[in-house]
Amino acid sequence: MRIEGSAELSSALREASWAHGLSEADLVAVEQSVHERRFAAGSVVIRKGEPSDHWIGVVSGMVKVDTMEEDGRSTTFIGVSRGGWLGEGSVLKSELRPYEVVALQESRIAFMPRRTFMWLYETSLSFNHFLISQLNARLGQFISVVERARMGDTSAQVAFGLASLFDPLLNPSAGRKVRISQEELGKLCGLSRQVVSSGLHRLQQVGLIAVEYGQIRVIDISGLNKVAGIAG
Secondary structure, three states: OOOEEOHHHHHHHHOOHHOOOOOOHHHHHHHOOOOEEEOOOOOOEEEOEEEEEEEEEEEEOEEEEEEEEOOOOOEEEEOOOOOOOOHHHHHHHHEEOOOEEEEEEOOEEEEEEEHHHHHHHOOOOOHHHHHHHHHHHHHHHHHHHHHHHHHHHHHHHHHHHHHHHHOOOOOOOOOOOEOOOOOHHHHOOOOOOHHHHHHHHHHHOOOOOOEEEEEEOOOOOHHHHHHOOOOO
16 A cells, blocks of 8 residues: 555546536635555455545546454445546444545545535535435435345346446446456455356346456446346
């Protein structure tokens, strides 16, 4: 892990959805308070039980949010890719982190101090509008995760894990393709690489995606969402 700042970090902050309604003075204040850290794939970005001292955003790479059960089993909730921010609920409540955030790929993560986050929360109407939309979208995502797990339909789980990475609010920089290996997608879905490979093959056969070298391209996002059980 290395701490630093960069021109790319500044661009990521200014291009973030939550920053669109801020004044230039507000943006400069945010830039001065936020720092960036680099994490190797597999590194823990945030540990369960730590104080929620920062709101975090993915400048590059991808992270997964999961929790470890008492029996040692790990449950993955969501994946967040470049341009996505997470952890606002815990920061708002000033609670200990109820989950762990792990770098799925080599990642650069922005850390916004809670005092800056709360200043925006208390002074910016546009920031509050963003938070309401983000929290609502995240709640829907968590409900879908639970529903997919209960159904036990691995094809739907693969479709959901992939489709969630293309959510325009939660992962705004995704576009139509995502650089992710089948092993990484398996870790995100909580499935083996073999099961993920089979699921992706079926999704490709029906024309929803194209599996390319080192990446997956979505051809029919609405069709993928339908298989995943995500409302359009």
